[in-house]
Amino acid sequence: MPIVERIKNALTERVVDLNKNKEFTKLRDFHEEMRREGIMQKQPYSLPPLDTVGRRLRQRTSNKTSR
Numbered sequence: 001m002p003i004v005e006r007i008k009n010a011l012t013e014r015v016v017d018l019n020k021n022k023e024f025t026k027l028r029d030f031h032e033e034m035r036r037e038g039i040m041q042k043q044p045y046s047l048p049p050l051d052t053v054g055r056r057l058r059q060r061t062s063n064k065t066s067r
Contacts (some may be wrong), residue, residue, distance in 0.1 A: 018024045033038035 031040070
């Protein structure tokens with residue numbers, strides 16, 4: 001069995017176990033309700049990803065040297 005299939009099986013088993021847990025289901029329902037009401041919003045990440053910063057730096061440096 002490929003590793004992807006093994007991971008998928010493990011995740012589905014874990015979800016089944018979590019759905020049996022009352023505390024988890026209450027927390028999940030609360031989370032979904034807050035998201036629907038607009039109270040909970042995803043926080044924006046103000047810093048660019050690290051690889052993007054590296055690309056910008058290299059592009060600026062290479063553009064200056066090529067002139």
